[in-house]
Amino acid sequence: MKIVDLLSPAAIVPNLQATNKKAALEELADAIVGVEKDLDRQEVxxxxxxxxxxxxxxxxxxxxxxxxxxxxxxxLLISFGRSDSGVEFDSMDGKPARLFFLLLAPEESVGVHLKTLARISKLLKNSAVRRRLLDAPNGEEIYRVIGEEEEKL
Incomplete structure (x- = not known):
């Protein structure tokens, strides 16, 4: 399952305004709820x-x-967000997060959920991919970069 098959361009937030983890989660949730109207924002x-x-x-x-x-x-449902200034996210390396993939999975799913997490991790492990995503001028370009780079996996 490809990331671009699960990610709607409308669920991409190229300029997250959040300054903390809670606000970042809310913005990413809003992006996915905006596309998937049946979702309950508070539950997400x-x-x-x-x-x-x-x-x-x-x-x-x-x-x-x-x-x-x-x-x-x-x-599976995915949204993507990018923060120019970065958000303190208690990351393993102590650095702020700037690129976010939010993934929601059906409660019973195991395999496809883990495979998708692994695919996203593999994609973003590449520093050139991260740089392209940070440099993309808008959501459409972010979506295109994800699709192009995913083809190389």
Whole structure:
């Protein structure tokens, strides 16, 4: 399953305004709720905050992959956000996160959820990909970069 097959261009926030983790999760949740109208915003935010209490999803190198599971969805859902100034996210390396992939999975999913997390991690492990995403001028270009770079995986 490709990231671009799960990510709607409308769920890309090229200029996150958040200055803290809570606000970043809310903005990313708003992006996905804006596309998936049946989602309950508070439920999405609650699931993400609960996952963060278990341990930060800030994986380092300016990347965070907040994720959680919801019982009322039947497919994986993704939103993407980019912060120019960075957001303190309790990342493993102590650096602010600037690139965010939010992933929501059906409660019963295991394999495809983990494979998608691994695919996102692999994509963002490449510093040239991170740089292209940071330099992209808008959401459409971010989507295009993700698609191009994913083809190389």
């Amino acid at each position: 935010i609650g699931v993400l905050q609960e996952r963060e209490r278990l341990g930060s999803t800030g994986i380092g190198e300016g990347v965070a992959i907040p994720h959680g599971k919801l019982k009322d969805i039947d497919k």
